Amino acid sequence: MAVMNMVDALNSALDNELERDPRVVVLGEDVGRDGGVFRVTQSLLKKYGELRVVDTPLAESAIVGASLGMSLNGLKPVAEVQFDGFTYATFDQLFSHVARMRTRTRGRFTAPLVVRFPYGGLVRALEHHSESPEAFFCHFPGLKVVAPSSPYEAKGLLIAAIRDPDPVIFMEPKRLYRAIKEDVPETPYIIPLGEARVVQEGSDVTIVSYGSMLQSCLEAVKLVAGAASCEVIDLRTLTPWDERTVIDSVGKTGRLVIVHEAPRNCGLGGEIAATIQQKCFYKLSAPIARVTSWDIITPLPKMETRHFPSVSRIAKAIIETATLQ
Amino acid sequence: MVFRSLARFSVNYLQVLDEHGQIDARHAPKLTPALVKHAFDAMVLGRAFDETALALQREGRLLTYGPGKGEEAAHAGSALALRKGDWIVPSFRENTAYLARGYPPELLFEYWMGDERGQKMPKEHKMLPVAVPVSTQIPHAVGIAYAAKLLKKNEVVLTYFGDGATSKGDFYEALNFAGVFRLPVIFACINNQYAISLPRERQSAARTLAQKAIAAGIDSIQVDGNDVFACYRATQQAVERARKGEPTLIEFYTYRMGDHTTSDEASRYRSAKEVARWAKRDPISRLSKYALGKKLWNKQHEQKIWKLARKRISDAVAKAEAIGTQPIEDIFAYTYSQPTPRLREQLEEARKEAV
Incomplete structure (x- = not known):
């Protein structure tokens, strides 16, 4: 056990899964060298190298579209979109392809990927940085949607999301990133999806x-x-x-x-x-x-x-x- | 196998004013003292705005802020080459371009202080509010240019975006439209070398960003973005071309001297040495060297310009901070042309809440 805030807990989840499963890949804008704008991916580049912790060009649609391709060919991508308001650029990939791949191919191809992003307001952020877009994702069949409420919850749910066979939209309440600290196991554990x-x-x-x-x-x-x-x-x-x-x-x-x-x-x-x-x-x-x-x-x-x-x-x-x- | 070459391309680079304030007369625009002065005033005002905004942010009086330090020549040089009736479609770091066109700084402060009343563009200005989602504004410029062409308005549209934006689809899609429809639009790519932490060479394998226009059948050029004369000259030529219905991409090769925003810490991903190297190329001191050398003004006068600019900015801050609390009606009023019954109900609810 260690006392963690939500950023630490999410980092720990990613670290555990990158270590456990060589197919897991983290990608997104500034996730490598900078460790993510909220530091969720801090130190992962150093530990796992730039082929598994990927600083991508600035292109949300390609990040999610490429994640789908990765998942179709044996990887487990965990993509980061930097802010809630920038997920709108991913809708075409998510709705036209990610969500329906299993259906369209009668189960031959699936999309076991995670798209994480910070969401929500009350942090005095700029325009497009305080959105809660969950209803869009929930409305579209084929995507699972998760929103944790504490550090302990965040880690267990993120690991469950990464191991889930379906695409998961993982919404991190940015207001709580550093607001709460609690005991979180350093080892992996799962909080099953779909259970309140x-x-x-x-x-x-x-x-x-x-x-x-x-x-x-x-x-x-x-x-x-x-x-x-x-x-x-x-x-x-x-x-x-x-x-x-x-x-x-x-x-x-x-x-x-x-x-x-x-x-x-x-x-x-x-x-x-x-x-x-x-x-x-x-x-x-x-x-x-x-x-x-x-x-x-x-x-x-x-x-x-x-x-x-x-x-x-x-x-x-x-x-x-x-x-x- | 023998191939027949179908097309060859090259990318030109323009510098007029070098780091020592020396001018290359072959490429210089027509430099009237008034123009030089106007460019210097605009850059100084932009720098003063930036310095004040950063100080206010540290005191919690301003939101997260993306400084434009180092990019003033690109912003001012390009904006000044436009006519009043021309459009600017900005990204979010071009305060100097707004100020160069006489935009009230207090409105910029209101916006960056988190008050949407700062977004109400005065009627005489043809500029859109800042666009935070990277690259999304570029197609808007193309549409505005299309309308100008169709309605025979003789307007030119200039849109700003960064090096990072050239990685996105909207950028390519917009370029392609402009090429196909031959539109009066100028794509002003402010290449400040970083998309937050991602250096230019990790964003694209292309040698220049200017060459991205080639595939769209559009002319392009790379200019020294810290040289206000080159920025002005290149934009001026692009404006002339635009008036004939030819779009242009200009890559302003410059450097983001500050952090991406006040939430960023650039020392995590770039060296102090690199920053120091670029500090020597500062656009304002370069123009100052030129003007002092040509005796357009003296040091004393220059100090006065700085003093006046800082005064103007501090007056704007005072104005912005005196605006008072926004009425609750204001956040509902612009959702639709007419309030819906549901919004009227919600407004009632919001009014009743204790503040």
Whole structure:
């Protein structure tokens, strides 16, 4: 065990997998000599050499397209896209090819690759550096989508993603990169994809969140502790998401608040709410609430705290949902 | 086997003003004292903007910032060769080009301080706001040029991008459009030798970036990007060609003296020796040597130029910082031409929140 922040934990996961499996390759912009702009790939170049830790030219579409080719021919690429807002350039490769390779070739070719990128706001970043694009990836069949919420979670989920036979979009909440430290094993371990985690048990209301917003939810839960007993679920994997765990929880509480950083319109919250109202209809005691950012272009940093869900916005929604008669 | 050669290509290089301030009269543009002065003022203003922005960033008063130090000649020289009615489609490091065209520095500060009101371009300026996603703006320049051609507007469009951008598809796609449609556009590649940490020679196996235009059937040239006269001259010629419907790629061969941004630490991937070598080629001191040598002004006057520039910049900072908090309505107002019912509802919700 060692005390790690999320950057350390992700670095440790990559280090473990590069060491364990000679087919694993890390590629992206500035991932080698510079160690990644957030230092997630620090020291890997020195340890594994430039053929396995590849500083690519600046070209997101080619990074993902080439990763697909690598995966088709025996490698396990872990590609980094430098920021959330630059993943849009990868959509054609991801949606037209990566996601459908298994289907198109009836299983003859598959795409066991990972695309990692930092996502989310509230770090006073420049334009295009504070996006939460998970809904795009979740909407498209064939991609798995993961968003960890702590250092321990990040390492176990990334290793699972690298070993997964399907393409995985791995969204790292940049706000939490250095915000939390906790004990993380230096040896490899796996947190299985598709399994949510009940972070805290409770009886009045279920709160479902993931990634960057989980910490805000836990703070909000503390704020309302006297008024509502909250069950907090960290979804971890956004596709395929763990319906069973959420259904069981809402079956118990009868109330649900979904919190995410992405805008509301066609966000993941809508999908979860629709599923739960269908499968838990007779157990629900209140309308399902969604706490999200607004349906606007991400504002520049001076106004970002008015845009993204704040702890008080979450707390208010919890109280309203928990107390509605 | 015997081959028949179908085509041969070469890439030219232009330098007018050398590192010692000596001029090569064969290639010099028409240098009026007013032009020299204007170029010097613009570069000094750009440098002053940069210095202040970096200081503000360190104090937490400005966001992450990408300094343009060392690239002022490329930015000012190219911008000054345009007419007022011509367009600039920038990347994100060309503050000096904005300032050379008389753009209000307080708006640039507002933007870099994280306030979108700084993005509201005054009507008289034909410039787009900065484009952060690398290379994505280049096709826009091509479209603007197409419209200018179709609507007979006699406008030239100049787009800035870096060496890193030439690795991306948008760059090649845009060049190809311009070649096919013969458009009045100038591709201004500011080759500052680094795409964050990736040095130029690791970005492309090509000897020059200028030669990337050849495949699109477009003329190109590499110029000494630290020589404001060469930058001006090459752009001027490209403007003339553009007015006849011929696009040009200009590679401004320069150097990013600072970090990629304030979040970067360039010493991790390049040597102090290399930086020192380029410091000797500084574009501002080069022009100063020339002007002092030609007695266009004296040292005392030059100090006054610096003082005035710094004053103008500090006044702009004061203005930008006095702007006050943005009303909540402002972040909703420009999403669509008309607010949707849903946005009206969300705005109500946002208004009710305690700040």
